[in-house]
Amino acid sequence: MIFEPVSLNISQVSCERDDRLLFHNLSFALRSGDILRVAGPNGAGKTTLLRMIAGLFEVQDGVITIDQEPLSERRHQVLYIGHKPQVSRDLTVIDNLKFLTGFDEPVVKQALIDVGLRGYHDSLVKELSQGQGRRCALARLWCSEAPIWILDEPYTALDVTMVETLDRKINAHVAQGGLCLFTTHQLPQSLNFETLELGRVD
Amino acid sequence: MSWRWFHQWGSPRWFYERAGRWQLVCGWLALILLVVGSLWGLGFAPVDYQQGNSYRIIYLHVPVAFLAQAMYAAMAVCAVVLFVWKMKLADVAMQAIAVTGLAFTVLSLVSGAVWGKPTWGTYWVWDARLTSMLILGFLYLGLIGLRAAIQDPDQAGKACGILVLVGVVNLPIIKYSVEWWNTLHQPASLKLTEKPTMPASMWMPLLVNILGYYIAAAYLVLGSMRAIVIGRERRASWVKELVGRA
Amino acid sequence: MSIEKRMLARELKLAAARPGDIFKPMWFLMLVISMVPLALSPDSVLLADIGSAMIWVATLLALLLNTEHLFQSDFSDGVLEQWLFLDRPLAWLVGLKLIVHWLFHVVPLICITPIAGLMLSVPTDVLIALLMTLVVATPALTCFSGLGAALTLGSSRSGILGVLVMMPLFVPVVILAAGVLIRATDGSEILPLMALLGAFSLVAATLVPIAVSAAIRLNIGGSN
Numbered sequence: 032m033i034f035e036p037v038s039l040n041i042s043q044v045s046c047e048r049d050d051r052l053l054f055h056n057l058s059f060a061l062r063s064g065d066i067l068r069v070a071g072p073n074g075a076g077k078t079t080l081l082r083m084i085a086g087l088f089e090v091q092d093g094v095i096t097i098d099q100e101p102l103s104e105r106r107h108q109v110l111y112i113g114h115k116p117q118v119s120r121d122l123t124v125i126d127n128l129k130f131l132t133g134f135d136e137p138v139v140k141q142a143l144i145d146v147g148l149r150g151y152h153d154s155l156v157k158e159l160s161q162g163q164g165r166r167c168a169l170a171r172l173w174c175s176e177a178p179i180w181i182l183d184e185p186y187t188a189l190d191v192t193m194v195e196t197l198d199r200k201i202n203a204h205v206a207q208g209g210l211c212l213f214t215t216h217q218l219p220q221s222l223n224f225e226t227l228e229l230g231r232v233d
Numbered sequence: 234m235s236w237r238w239f240h241q242w243g244s245p246r247w248f249y250e251r252a253g254r255w256q257l258v259c260g261w262l263a264l265i266l267l268v269v270g271s272l273w274g275l276g277f278a279p280v281d282y283q284q285g286n287s288y289r290i291i292y293l294h295v296p297v298a299f300l301a302q303a304m305y306a307a308m309a310v311c312a313v314v315l316f317v318w319k320m321k322l323a324d325v326a327m328q329a330i331a332v333t334g335l336a337f338t339v340l341s342l343v344s345g346a347v348w349g350k351p352t353w354g355t356y357w358v359w360d361a362r363l364t365s366m367l368i369l370g371f372l373y374l375g376l377i378g379l380r381a382a383i384q385d386p387d388q389a390g391k392a393c394g395i396l397v398l399v400g401v402v403n404l405p406i407i408k409y410s411v412e413w414w415n416t417l418h419q420p421a422s423l424k425l426t427e428k429p430t431m432p433a434s435m436w437m438p439l440l441v442n443i444l445g446y447y448i449a450a451a452y453l454v455l456g457s458m459r460a461i462v463i464g465r466e467r468r469a470s471w472v473k474e475l476v477g478r479a
Numbered sequence: 480m481s482i483e484k485r486m487l488a489r490e491l492k493l494a495a496a497r498p499g500d501i502f503k504p505m506w507f508l509m510l511v512i513s514m515v516p517l518a519l520s521p522d523s524v525l526l527a528d529i530g531s532a533m534i535w536v537a538t539l540l541a542l543l544l545n546t547e548h549l550f551q552s553d554f555s556d557g558v559l560e561q562w563l564f565l566d567r568p569l570a571w572l573v574g575l576k577l578i579v580h581w582l583f584h585v586v587p588l589i590c591i592t593p594i595a596g597l598m599l600s601v602p603t604d605v606l607i608a609l610l611m612t613l614v615v616a617t618p619a620l621t622c623f624s625g626l627g628a629a630l631t632l633g634s635s636r637s638g639i640l641g642v643l644v645m646m647p648l649f650v651p652v653v654i655l656a657a658g659v660l661i662r663a664t665d666g667s668e669i670l671p672l673m674a675l676l677g678a679f680s681l682v683a684a685t686l687v688p689i690a691v692s693a694a695i696r697l698n699i700g701g702s703n
Contacts, residue, residue, distance in 0.1 A: 109564060392633075395690055407651055413658075
C-alpha cells in the first residue's frame, strides 16, 4: 500500500500547563517519509505535544493542520499509541485488535504473528506479560491504514528482537509515504530520524 | 462594545484591581441599604394581623431565597461565557457564586425553618418551595464537590460548566414537578395563606432589603473572586509583587 | 465491519467477561428489599403501602451503583481515547455504550423487581405499573448517572461523587413515577403520566449523551 502524500503542520503552538510554560511558539512541518523523535527531559512536554498533535489535548495557542485542514476533520488518518495499555484487560487479544483496527480475523492474526504473539490470539490481555501486552498494542501498526503515526514511548518493555522488528516496521511505513512521530529515551539504531529537543524555553 | 473592553476582562490583574474598588462601593451601598431596610422593616413596618411580629423574618428570608435561585442562573450565564468565549474569569465567577449560592440557600432554608415554627408549628414541612430549595442546595453542593475533586482548575471549571448547564435545564422541570408532587399528596394542613396585597409600608422596606442583599451578594462574590484570582495566579509576577508589598 | 458493529461486539464481550457487574447490583437490590420488613414490620398491609416506593428507590440505588464506574476501566486502559479516532461523533458512540449498558446491566434489575414486589406484598396491578415506570424511566436515569461517571473520570479520589452530583437531577423522574404508582393504587388512569415520563426519558436519552461526550473529552484532555 502506498499513501497519498500527506503533510502535518505545526505552527506557533504554545502550551502552558499547571502554570509552567512547556513550549512556546513551536513550529515545524512534517511530510511523507519523515520520522521525528521528540526528545527532552521528563516533564518537558513530550507527551503533551504528541497528544496535542493527535487531537487529544486542546491546542490553546497556535494551529495544527493536516494537509491544511483542521485536525478534527482528519482524526481517522492518525494512529496514536500512548503509554496507557491501549487494550482492555478483560478482552482477548484478538477482540481488542478487531475493535481497534476494524480488520477481520485473518488480517489481525497475521499482525499478531508479525509481533511474535503467535498462538496468543485467544488469550485475555490480563494473562499476558507486560512486554506481551505492549506487543499486542503495537500490533495495530501492522494492520493500520493511517498515514500519520504518533507513538509515545513505543520501545518501553520491548526486547531486542521486538525493537528491531518495530524499527523495520516504521521504516517500511515511511517508505510507503507515511510519517511518524515518536518519543523515546533509548536511541533507535536503525532509524533515520530528525530530533526535536523540548525543554529549552527561551 | 469595543474589543479592548472585552479583552480587559481576560486580564486577572486588571480585574483584581478594579474589583477591589467595585467591592468597596458595593460594600458601603449594601450596608446603607440593609441598615435602612432592616430597621424600617423590623422596627417601623406595621404588625401583620394574622402572624403578628413573626412575619418580619421575610425581610431576611425573601431576599435570600430570591438570591439563592438567581445565583444559579448567574452561574449558567458564566458557564455559557466560559464555553463560548473561553474566558477564565467566568470560571472564577462560577466558583465564587457556587459557594455564595450555597450559603444563601442554607440561610433561606434555616430562616424558613425558623419562620415555620410559629407559623406551621414545625420546623420542616415538605412544602413545594422548601423541597425545591433543598434540591437546589444539593445541586450547589454537587458543584462544590466536583470542583474539589478535580485537581486542574481549568478542567474542574469546564466540568462544573457542563454540570451547571445540565442543571439549569433541569431546574425548572424540578421546580414544576415538585409543585405538582405537592398537590398530588395531601396539601399541607397548615398552609401559609398568601395575601394578595401587602400594604406599601410592608413591601417598601422589603424592596430596599432585596436590593441591599443583591448588592451584598455582589460584594461577597467579588471578594471571593479576588481571592480565587490571587490563588490561581500565585506564580505570576504581579501577585508576587503585591504580596511582597504587603 | 462497521464501527457500530465493532462497538456493539466489544460491549457485549465486555459484559460477558464481567458477569459480576450484572449480578452484584441484583444482589444489592434483594438485600435492600430484605432489610425493609426487618426495619419496619413484617405486617403485609404496612409493607404493601410503602412496598412499591421502596422497590423504586432500591432499584435507583442499584442502578447508580453499577453505572458509577461505567467509563472507568476504558478510561484508565486508554481505550476511551482511541474512540476519538473512530470516524463517528463521540456522543453517538457514548449513546451506543449507554444502550448496551442499559440492556445488560439495568434490564436484569428490572426483571427481578417482581420478586421483590411479592416479598413486600405489592398488589399485582401496582406491580405491573411499577415495572412499566421502571422500563420507561431507567433510560433517563442511566444517562444521568453516566454523566456523573464521566464528569468524575479524571479524579482518582472521587468516591461516590458522581452519584451525589447526579441524584438531585433524578427528582422529576422519581416524582412522575411515584405519581403513576399512586394512580395505579387508586385504580385511576396512568397513561398520561406514563407518556410524560416517557417523553422526559426520551429527551434525556437524546441530549445527555452530548454532555457525557463533552465530559469524556474534557477528562481525556486532562490526562496523560
